[in-house]
Amino acid sequence: MMINTLHKWGVRSNLMYTAGIxxxxxxxxxxxxxxxxxxxxxxxxxxxxxxxxxxxxTFFAMGVALRMEETREQAMEASGQRADMEDRVGGYAMR
Structure with a gap:
């Protein structure tokens, strides 16, 4: 949840790797x-x-988690599932 929020705010893995170094x-x-x-x-x-x-x-671990989030997002965009997944997540959040 936290990593997804950071990703939505525009924080990327490269920033976390830089912060670690x-x-x-x-x-x-x-x-x-x-x-x-x-x-x-x-x-x-x-x-x-x-x-x-x-x-x-901590910064390196957050960088890895954000990289996984970025990879997941790219895979979903490539397969056209992003909008469908956001609809499902939004539907579960409202229950």
């Missing part, structure tokens, strides 16, 4: 910045790097 770079940058600019020590820098680094798998 950017979050890896941001994790490394935040680790360096925290280590050099804060007097809190290496432990704090590690926590910042790990915190931001955990975003990457």
């Amino acid at each position: 950017a979050s890896i770079g941001l994790a490394f940058t935040s680790w360096i910045a925290s280590n050099r600019l804060e007097a809190a020590g290496l432990d704090r820098a590690d926590r910042w790097g790990i915190f931001i680094g955990e975003w990457a798998p």
